[in-house]
Amino acid sequence: xxxxxxxxxxxxxxxxxxxxxxxxxxxxxxxxxxxxxxxxxxxxxxxxxxxxxxxxxxxxxxxxxxxxxxxxxxxxxxxxxxxxxxxxxxxxxxxxxxxxxxxxxxxxxxxxxxxxxxxxxxxxxxxxxxxxxxxxxxxxxxxxxxxxxxxxxxxxxxxxxxxxxxxxxxxxxxxxxxxxxxxxxxxxxxxxxxxxxxxxxx
Numbered sequence: 429x430x431x432x433x434x435x436x437x438x439x440x441x442x443x444x445x446x447x448x449x450x451x452x453x454x455x456x457x458x459x460x461x462x463x464x465x466x467x468x469x470x471x472x473x474x475x476x477x478x479x480x481x482x483x484x485x486x487x488x489x490x491x492x493x494x495x496x497x498x499x500x501x502x503x504x505x506x507x508x509x510x511x512x513x514x515x516x517x518x519x520x521x522x523x524x525x526x527x528x529x530x531x532x533x534x535x536x537x538x539x540x541x542x543x544x545x546x547x548x549x550x551x552x553x554x555x556x557x558x559x560x561x562x563x564x565x566x567x568x569x570x571x572x573x574x575x576x577x578x579x580x581x582x583x584x585x586x587x588x589x590x591x592x593x594x595x596x597x598x599x600x601x602x603x604x605x606x607x608x609x610x611x612x613x614x615x616x617x618x619x620x621x622x623x624x625x626x627x628x629x630x
Contacts, residue, residue, distance in 0.1 A: 462573045468580030475562055476625045482561075483606055486519030487535055490543050490618065497614030504611065505561045507554075513611045514558035517622065519544065520604040526597045532619070533603070545619045546605065548594050551582035555623040559608030582623070589624050596629055604628035 475481060484503055492500035504513035521533035524542050533544040557563055557578040568574040593603075607624035611617045 462569070462576070464573065464576035464580045465583075468577050468584060471563070471577070472581065472584050472625070476556070476560060481516075481606075483516045483518040486517045486544065486605075486620065486622075487537055489515055489517055489609075490535065490538065490620065493611070493614055493617045497617075500614060501611075505558055507558050507565065511612060512554075512558075513614075514555055515609050515611065516556075516559040516561065516607070517609060517620070518604070518606040520602065520628075523597055523599055523601045523603065526599060531593060531597045533605075536602075543619050544605070545621050546593065546607075546624055547621060548590050548597075551585045551590075551623055553582070553610055553623070554578045555608030555610045556581045556585070556625060557608075559610070585623055585625065589627055592629075593624075593627055602630055 521535040525532040532542040606626040
């Protein structure tokens, strides 16, 4: 009896097996196997940087935001019940001002006022991931992977796009841009704060 009791105590404290949720185990395994940086890098080079990747003309979006915000929202993408509408746009303009953390542009063919701002500091948010419309959250095993892709894309912007802008930006310089933008409130959307995936200098 004493031996049996001792064995029972050992098995209680140090069980030979553990019961776990199969769904949880699968999600954990999928998350451990997912390499967000590698996925983002391939997506960046194979899709986002392609010249034929669909992008809305920045001038068109700005015009609609000024005159018909509802129509502007219909051209963007909204994830789930989010109040943020994301766009993927392209355009060109001249640098109006250079600040320590941002570059302001006057869009070609637009009014003589700043309508686009490219921030040159750390990048946050989901403007590129959601604005492009090329990634579907349902294609990922869990939301953590989907969010990790957004963070990895933002780090690519910081590493591959913004350093050249900081080095070359001067007032009056013409630049072309392609990138994502988030709009939380159409009435206060301008100037657009663009997260660039591509910049073109003369």
